[in-house]
Amino acid sequence: MAQKIVLDCDPGIDDALAIAFAVGHPDLDLCGITTVAGNVTLDLTTSNAQRVCEFIGAGGIPVTPGSPAPLLRPLADARHVHGDSGLGGARLPSPSGAPAAGHAVDYLIDTIGAEPGEITLVATGPLTNVALAVRREPRLVTQVRDFVIMGGSAGRGNVTPAAEFNIATDPEAAAIVFRAGWTVTMVGLDATLQALATEAVQARMRPLGRLADDLLLPGLGNYADGGTGPAGPTAPAVHDVCAVAHVAHPGLLGCRPARVEVETAGQWTAGMTVTDFRAPAASRNALVATEIDAEGFWDLVLDAYARAAAAMAQALATAMTWALRPGRPGARSPRAC
Numbered sequence: 001m002a003q004k005i006v007l008d009c010d011p012g013i014d015d016a017l018a019i020a021f022a023v024g025h026p027d028l029d030l031c032g033i034t035t036v037a038g039n040v041t042l043d044l045t046t047s048n049a050q051r052v053c054e055f056i057g058a059g060g061i062p063v064t065p066g067s068p069a070p071l072l073r074p075l076a077d078a079r080h081v082h083g084d085s086g087l088g089g090a091r092l093p094s095p096s097g098a099p100a101a102g103h104a105v106d107y108l109i110d111t112i113g114a115e116p117g118e119i120t121l122v123a124t125g126p127l128t129n130v131a132l133a134v135r136r137e138p139r140l141v142t143q144v145r146d147f148v149i150m151g152g153s154a155g156r157g158n159v160t161p162a163a164e165f166n167i168a169t170d171p172e173a174a175a176i177v178f179r180a181g182w183t184v185t186m187v188g189l190d191a192t193l194q195a196l197a198t199e200a201v202q203a204r205m206r207p208l209g210r211l212a213d214d215l216l217l218p219g220l221g222n223y224a225d226g227g228t229g230p231a232g233p234t235a236p237a238v239h240d241v242c243a244v245a246h247v248a249h250p251g252l253l254g255c256r257p258a259r260v261e262v263e264t265a266g267q268w269t270a271g272m273t274v275t276d277f278r279a280p281a282a283s284r285n286a287l288v289a290t291e292i293d294a295e296g297f298w299d300l301v302l303d304a305y306a307r308a309a310a311a312m313a314q315a316l317a318t319a320m321t322w323a324l325r326p327g328r329p330g331a332r333s334p335r336a337c
Contacts, residue, residue, distance in 0.1 A: 002029040003145075004118055005247055006111060008066070008104065009240065010038030010125030011048035012078075013088050013219040018124055018240040019049065020215065021301055023058045024308030025248050031119065032111060033063045034104035038125040038169055039078045040086035042068040045125070048086050050095035055215065056308050057315050059096070066104025067128040070170035078165060081224045088222030091214045108133040109140060116143040120247050124150040124240035126166050131173035134180045141182035149177075150243035152188035152260065152273035154288055160271065164189050167262060168271030175262040178273075184286045186260060187243040188273065191253055191289035195242050195297050196235040204302050208309040210316075216305065241301055242292060249300055254291040257284045 005028055009015040022030040033053070035046040046065040053061050069075050082088060100107070108129065112119050121144045123130050134140050141147075151166035151174070159165045167174045178184055197220050205212045225236040246253050259279035263272040275288055 002027050003120060003247060004029045004031050004115070005120045005122050005244070006032050006034065006108065007244070008034045008036060008108070008121065008123040008125065008129050009049065010036050010040070010045045011052065012039035012045065012086055012125070012240070013082050013090070013223045014225075014238045014240040015039070015124050016048060016052045016087055016090065016215065016219060017238050018244045019052045020056055020211065020308055021241050021304045022244050023053075023056050024304035024306075024311075025300075026307065027248050028244070030058070030061055032107060033061060034066050034107055034129055035063060036066045036104065036125045036129050037068050037070075037075050037077070038166065039082045041075070041077065042066070044086045046099050047095055050099060051087070051092040052215070054095060055092045056211065057312055062100040062107075064100040064102055064104045064107040067132065070126060070128055071131065071172045073170065073172075076169060083222055087219055089218035091218060104129045105132045105136060109137045112140060112143050113137065117145055119144060120146040120148065122148045122243055122247060124166070124243055126169040127151070127173040127177045128170045131170075131176040135176065138180070141180050144182070146185065146247070147182055148185040148187060148243050148246055150187050150192065150240045152186045154188065154190050154258070154273070154275040154277075154290065156189070157272065158189060160268070162263070162266075162269040163271030164273070167273055171262050171264045171271040174271070174273075175264050178260050178262055178285055182285075184260065185246065185255065185289070186273065186286050187246055187253065187289045189239075191292040192237050192239040192242045194292045195294050196237050198235040201235075201298055201302075204298075205305065208305055209313055211305060211309040211312060238301075242289075242297065245297055245300055246289070249296075252293050252297050252300065253289040255287040255289050257281070258286050258288045259283050260286040260288065
C-alpha cells in the first residue's frame with residue numbers, strides 16, 4: 001500500500017521537483033499540499049503548487065494556502081535563487097481554478113487527525129504552518145506516522161555561515177517544531193549537497209518529453225543554487241526532493257540521532273540548527289541525515305519522473321483520441337486520401 005504523505009512547501013524549483021517525484025513514485029500517495037511563504041510570496045507558492053499539479057496530471061490534489069509571513073520576522077524570500085516566478089524558467093500554464101478553501105493549519109490538523117498513524121508529514125519550506133499547527137493541536141505530534149523536513153545543517157549554512165534558508169527564514173517556528181515532542185527527521189545540507197543535478201543527470205532527463213522540456217530542465221537551468229567549489233561552479237542540489245525520497249526509500253539516507261536546538265537570538269547565528277550527536281539518548285529529538293546514496297537517489301528519482309512523464313503522455317493521447325472521435329461536436333473529419 002502506498003505511503004500517504006502531506007507536503008507542506010514553498011515552491012520553489014526544488015519543491016516543484018519534489019511534487020513531481022511524489023506524484024510519479026508508485027509507493028507514495030500525495031494526499032494534499034499546503035503552502036507557506038518562503039522562496040517566494042504565498043500567492044506565488046500556492047499558484048506554483050497548483051500549476052505543477054495540473055501540469056503533471058494531478059490537479060485533483062488539494063492545495064491549501066497557509067502563512068504569508070514568518071511568525072515574528074519579515075519575509076526574506078529567495079527570488080534571487082528561484083527567479084521572480086519561483087519556478088525559474090519553467091513554462092507552465094496558470095492554474096485553472098482557485099486553491100482549496102480554508103487555511104493550511106486547519107488542513108494539517110484535520111487531515112492528519114482524521115487518520116492517526118497513517119500520514120507522513122513532509123515539510124520542505126519554512127516551518128511556520130507546522131509550528132502554528134502543533135501550537136493549536138499538540139496531539140498532532142503523536143498522530144503523524146512520521147515527520148520529515150528539508151532544512152537545517154549540522155555544519156555550515158547556505159544563507160549565512162551558520163544557517164540554512166528554511167530554518168533561517170522562520171527560526172522561531174523551527175524552534176517550536178523541534179521542541180514539540182516528536183522526532184524530527186532533518187534532511188539538511190549535510191546530505192542534500194551530495195545530491196547534485198549534474199550535467200549527466202540532466203542528460204538522463206532529456207528523453208522525458210514535456211515533463212523535462214517544460215519543467216525539469218528549464219527549472220534546473222535557471223536555478224541559482226549551485227555553489228562554487230575548488231574546481232569551479234558546482235551543479236544545483238535538489239534539496240527538497242531528498243526529503244520526499246527518504247519517505248519512499250529510507251535506506252538512501254544515513255541518519256544519526258541527535259539533539260537539535262534552533263538558535264533564535266544570535267546576532268550572527270540566528271537560524272542555526274545546533275546539533276549535538278553526543279546528547280544523552282533521552283534528550284534526542286531528531287534523526288539527522290549526514291549522507292546519501294547519490295547514485296541510488298537519482299535512479300529512484302528518474303524512475304519516478306519517467307513514470308510521471310509516461311502518465312502525462314498517456315493522458316494527452318487519450319484526450320486527443322476523445323477530441324477526434326467521429327460524431328463528437330467539433331471533431332474533425334478524417335481527410336480523404
